[in-house]
Each structure stands twice: as structure tokens, then as C-alpha cells.
Amino acid sequence: MKEKGVTTITLKKINREKVYQYIYREKQTSKLQIVQDLQMGLSTVSQNLNALEQDGLICRDGYFESTGGRKAQVIQIVTDVKIAIGIGLLKNMFHLAAVDLYGEAMAMDTIALPYENTAEYYAELAQNIEKFIDKNGYDRDRILGVSIATQGIISPDGSAVTYGAIMHNTEMKLSDFTSRIPYPCHLEHDSKSAAYLELWNHFDLNDAIVFLLNRNLGGAVIMNHHVHQGSFMHSGAIEHMCIDPNGPLCYCGSHGCLETYCSANSLEAAAGMSIKEFFPVLREGKSDNLNAIWQDYLKHLAFAMRNLNMIIDSPIIISGYLAPYLVPEDLNMLLHLINENNPFTLTADQLLVGTHGQYTPAIGAALHYINRFVHEGTAL
Numbered sequence: 001m002k003e004k005g006v007t008t009i010t011l012k013k014i015n016r017e018k019v020y021q022y023i024y025r026e027k028q029t030s031k032l033q034i035v036q037d038l039q040m041g042l043s044t045v046s047q048n049l050n051a052l053e054q055d056g057l058i059c060r061d062g063y064f065e066s067t068g069g070r071k072a073q074v075i076q077i078v079t080d081v082k083i084a085i086g087i088g089l090l091k092n093m094f095h096l097a098a099v100d101l102y103g104e105a106m107a108m109d110t111i112a113l114p115y116e117n118t119a120e121y122y123a124e125l126a127q128n129i130e131k132f133i134d135k136n137g138y139d140r141d142r143i144l145g146v147s148i149a150t151q152g153i154i155s156p157d158g159s160a161v162t163y164g165a166i167m168h169n170t171e172m173k174l175s176d177f178t179s180r181i182p183y184p185c186h187l188e189h190d191s192k193s194a195a196y197l198e199l200w201n202h203f204d205l206n207d208a209i210v211f212l213l214n215r216n217l218g219g220a221v222i223m224n225h226h227v228h229q230g231s232f233m234h235s236g237a238i239e240h241m242c243i244d245p246n247g248p249l250c251y252c253g254s255h256g257c258l259e260t261y262c263s264a265n266s267l268e269a270a271a272g273m274s275i276k277e278f279f280p281v282l283r284e285g286k287s288d289n290l291n292a293i294w295q296d297y298l299k300h301l302a303f304a305m306r307n308l309n310m311i312i313d314s315p316i317i318i319s320g321y322l323a324p325y326l327v328p329e330d331l332n333m334l335l336h337l338i339n340e341n342n343p344f345t346l347t348a349d350q351l352l353v354g355t356h357g358q359y360t361p362a363i364g365a366a367l368h369y370i371n372r373f374v375h376e377g378t379a380l
Contacts, residue, residue: 015040019048023058023077024101024374030064030072049075056081077101082144082373085129085183086366088190088359089150090215091115091167094125095359096132099366101374103200107136108359115167126180144369145184148177149193149361151216153234158187162233165251166216186368190361191218191236195227197364198317198354207314211238211305213322214358217263221312238308239263243300261300264321267293279325298330302337309338309346316346319354320361326353 018038023029034045052058059078063071079100088095092114098107111128115121129146150172152164161172177185188196195210199222202208206225212218219238221228228235239259240252247256248266260266264275270293271278282290305316318326331351338346356363 015044016048016051019045020052020057020077021374023052023075028074028076030075032072034075079104080106081142083138083142084144084366084369084373085133085146086193086362086364087125087129087146087148088193088362088365089115089148089167089169091151094128095362096129097359097362097366098132098136098138099363099370101370103197103363103367103370105356105359105363107132108362109135110358115169117169117171122176122180126177129181140182143183144373145186146177146181147186147188147193147365147368149188149190149365151190151218153232153237154187154189154192156229156233161187184369186365188365188368189233190214190365191220192227192229193361193364193367194218194319194354195220195222195236195364196367197356197360198222198319198352199225199227200364200367201354202317202352205315207312208317208352209238209305209308209312209314210236210317210319211262211301212320212360213262213264213318214320214361215264217259218320222314223312238304241304241307243303258300258304262297262304267297267322270296275322275325283327295333298333299337302334305334305346306338306342310344313344315350315352317352317354319356321358323354323360324357 019034022034022038031045031049034040035042049058053060056078058075060073060075062074064074079102082101083106084099086097086099093110093112096109096111097105100106109132113124133143150161150169151166152161152169152172155162159174161169164170164172174185174187191210191212194212198208198210199205205222208222210220210222212220217239220236240250240254240257242254242256243258243261244256248260249255250257250259267278268274271290278290281287282294309316331353335346335348335351354360
């Protein structure tokens with residue numbers, strides 16, 4: 001009898017997950033459509049809908065247009081019944097994003113806070129997270145977790161930063177956050193977080209190379225619809241691909257890394273002005289010097305893209321801080337430079353551009369908890 005009881009409970013859980021995930025995929029559906037597509041009995045579907053509605057996970061709002069009979073009631077998930085908080089740590093600031101169950105950013109903010117490996121830093125970070133939650137009126141029981149995207153290579157078990165030359169955060173540990181933040185916490189490399197967001201937004205992609213054009217350059221590789229980690233967790237570290245052995249000194253100690261040519265910091269250094277100042281002046285078309293600097297930037301970026309595309313035959317996704325600044329003319333120039341004397345052509349539909357700018361790692365990090373809730377059935 002005990003074995004039969006467990007089986008019945010398991011079956012009910014499976015049916016509940018099936019119904020919820022079907023509604024999630026369809027976004028809007030009706031009871032009869034669920035019955036038909038899942039091939040479940042009407043009473044089973046009704047019981048699951050009532051339970052999901054009672055738990056606040058779905059709602060019935062409005063009616064579909066009549067097809068000749070009684071109008072069917074619209075059923076959809078409650079997108080913000082649960083939310084995840086994403087944090088994007090940088091050397092002198094951090095970004096926050098609150099993300100709903102469809103991965104949409106509901107609120108974003110940036111806080112100036114220089115990184116220090118001190119108790120005071122982590123305490124102030126935690127306080128700012130609570131202020132962000134209060135400011136946006138989120139109930140604490142809606143928070144699935146706080147996922148932190150940081151510059152630096154993360155250990156395979158996700159417990160610590162093993163290499164953090166930019167922020168000098170090699171001593172950073174997940175426990176630094178969990179001991180101060182009263183929600184589940186997750187630690188992730190910021191470039192990998194960006195790749196999770198791009199994969200979420202381009203679900204049909206199996207493989208891709210992600211260029212994270214942030215203050216510091218980063219990258220990630222998507223293979224077989226998963227973000228590739230590598231044997232030692234540094235897969236996709238395109239920033240340290242050598243472009244010129246005699247080039248500028250990189251923070252890693254080597255010379256001529258792509259970081260020194262294609263990061264937002266390197267572009268600002270070459271232009272002598274901030275990114276926010278650079279692009280408006282560039283688009284006026286009155287500065288030959290700024291145009292030459294930008295063309296040189298695109299040339300080095302295209303060089304890296306071409307070489308990586310030779311190794312990993314896949315689309316290329318431009319993501320991060322600089323991505324929203326790129327205009328069609330820039331993309332056409334990149335394609336021209338990539339394909340010039342290239343035996344293999346990269347087509348326009350294989351060069352994709354992200355849309356979330358500097359908040360990309362924070363939003364991508366939050367998806368860790370959204371994915372667990374929706375697709376792994378952690379709350380159902």
C-alpha cells in the first residue's frame with residue numbers, strides 16, 4: 001500500500017508539472033486545449049488548474065473570441081508570483097536586476113560600490129539588495145534567490161573565485177554572500193551569465209560564440225545548447241587571446257591580449273573620453289580621429305571573430321555594455337572584415353546582437369533560479 005501511495009503522489013506531481021509547463025510554453029491557453037494537447041482527462045486537468053490557481057501560480061483572465069460555441073476562458077501563468085534577483089559585480093559598482101518567470105527584467109539599478117574583500121563590503125552589498133527589494137515593493141516570500149555574476153573564474157563547485165585579476169577577488173567565496181543575504185545564493189562568472197541570457201533569448205541556437213563587450217572584455221561558448229565550462233572553467237576566455245605578442249600590456253601580465261584592443265575600457269583610453277561621450281560624437285561623423293579609432297576597434301574585433309569562427313563553426317553573439325551602441329553600418333563593416341578573403345562566409349543572420357547592455361550579466365545570473373523554478377519543477 002505504501003508503494004502505491006508514493007506512486008500516486010508522484011503521478012500527481014508529474015501531471016501538475018506538465019500542466020504548469022504547458023501553460024508556461026503557450027503563454028495563453030484554455031482548459032480544453034490543455035485536455036486535447038496533453039491527452040489528460042477533463043477532471044484531472046480541472047483539479048490541477050484549481051490547485052495551481054489556489055497557489056497563485058496561474059490566473060484566469062478574460063475570454064478567447066468565440067469560435068461558434070461558448071467562449072473559452074484564458075488561462076496563463078502569473079509571471080511575477082516568483083522573481084529572482086541578479087547581481088552583476090564590477091570593480092567600482094554593481095548592477096541589480098529583478099527578473100520575472102519569463103526572464104523579463106522588471107526593475108534594474110546600478111549602485112556605486114568599489115569592491116573590497118572586507119566584511120563591510122559584503123554587508124553594504126546585502127543592505128543595498130534589501131533596499132532594492134523594498135524600493136520595488138517585492139514581498140520577501142516571492143524571492144527565489146540571489147544570483148551573483150562576478151568577474152573572475154569560478155570553481156567547479158561554484159563555491160569560490162579561483163582567478164580574479166581584474167577585481168582582485170580571488171579570495172571571494174559564496175559563503176561571503178550566503179552569510180549575509182537571507183535568500184538562496186549562487187555564484188557565476190559574468191561572461192557565463194551573459195551566455196545564459198543570450199541562450200534564453202535565442203532558444204533555437206545549439207552553438208554560438210558570445211562576445212561580452214563590457215568594461216572588461218569577456219566571452220563564452222555555447223555548445224549543444226549548453227554553456228561550455230571547460231576542464232578548468234575558463235572556456236570562452238577570449239579576452240586573453242593574443243592578437244599581437246608585441247602589443248599593449250594586459251592586466252593578466254601578457255602583451256597584446258584582445259582585452260587591450262576591444263574592451264570598453266580600451267576604447268575609452270584610445271578616445272580620451274567616456275563611452276557615453278564617444279558614440280554621439282562618432283555618429284556626427286565630424287571627427288576623423290574618432291572614426292579611425294572605431295574602425296581600428298572593429299578591425300581587431302573582426303579578426304578575433306573570424307579566427308574563433310574557424311574553430312567553432314557557429315553564430316556569433318555580440319553582448320554586453322557596448323552592444324546597444326552598434327548600428328547596422330557597424331555590423332555590415334564587421335561582416336565585411338570577417339569575410340574578406342575568407343573561404344567560409346559568415347552570413348548576416350549569424351551575427352546577432354544582444355539588447356540588455358550593461359545589465360546582461362545580472363539578468364543572465366537571475367535566470368539560474370528562474371530556470372530551476374519553471375523547468376526543473378523545484379516549486380511544483
